[in-house]
Amino acid sequence: MLHIGGVELRMAMVGLFWIAEGDVYVGAKPSGLAAGVRLTQEGVVALGDKQAALWPWEDVRALTAEDVPLRSLKRHAGVLVDAVLALGLGGGDEAPTMTLRVTDAAGGETDLTVYTAAASGYSETERDLSLTLLSRLTEGAGTLWTTLAAMAEWGRAHEGGSPGAAKREELLRHWTETADA
Template identity: 40%
Template sequence: MAMVGLFWITEDAVYVGAEPVGTASGVRLTEGGVETLGEGNGAFWRWDEVQGIAVGDLVVRSAGRRLVSMAIDSLVVLVTGDGEFPPAFTVHVEAADDIVAVSALPAVSGGIYLQVERELSGIVLDRLADGGASVGDLLSWRREQADDSTPRREEREALLRKWSGE
């Protein structure tokens, strides 16, 4: 897997947020469509049925503020030994006359996204929903990588700009 913006990209699927494990909820994007995962979710829509995908409740900071937040969190864990999972965010899938809201866990370390990556990821989700981009583009990039590591920030932003059409 590799993380780019809000996307957790494997060789055969793209997840909005972290890939859910067990009964955890999440959203999987495939070349065939959009699938909600987790206990009580289990819905699927073909891309031609999807009218929109949006995210809410994300923790977003500038690069400097993100670094400070993560340092403080690390210090609290070091001193107290008590840590928490980052808060989940919401993925809204709009299809036909229905909007389904699903919780997803952040894929990024500390659960704090950079503002630019959040904005560009939103544009990519819009383009996927309106047919202006394909999940195949993200999967092709992942399959071409020698390993499954997450690229550096500059490369992530460049990929998101490419996929968003900027």
């Protein structure tokens, strides 16, 4: 759990996803007018000042993430600074971003900005599993609803903040398998 301004926030980062009390985001959950993307049963919801939009799932053909920052020794050295910036508590620089590309039924592509949830970057395994999961969400309604429901349910039940790397990978594998069912 995270406490900000006396408010308790139940959330967890699992791969490229931020899960907060049953809501599933790609990247960090945005606040205010910050850019972000929420995945709902209805569709892909772009949030923020310059990218507010909704793509119903029946119109989404592909979801891909670009510019995903990978963990490195240099990034580990700046974890605390990055975390402070990601929470909006620092000055000048913004938290790192990545791009979520939505390909629609007409073949059009829209690039959406999302802030990363991992202050020191993501492991290659978490990135790869997350990209597979994003791809599976576009394979049909049954896959989509089952997978999002499993992710949301885990988020509502989980109270301990972000799990360790092995547990995050296990969850991503499970949700990918759920998508296969």
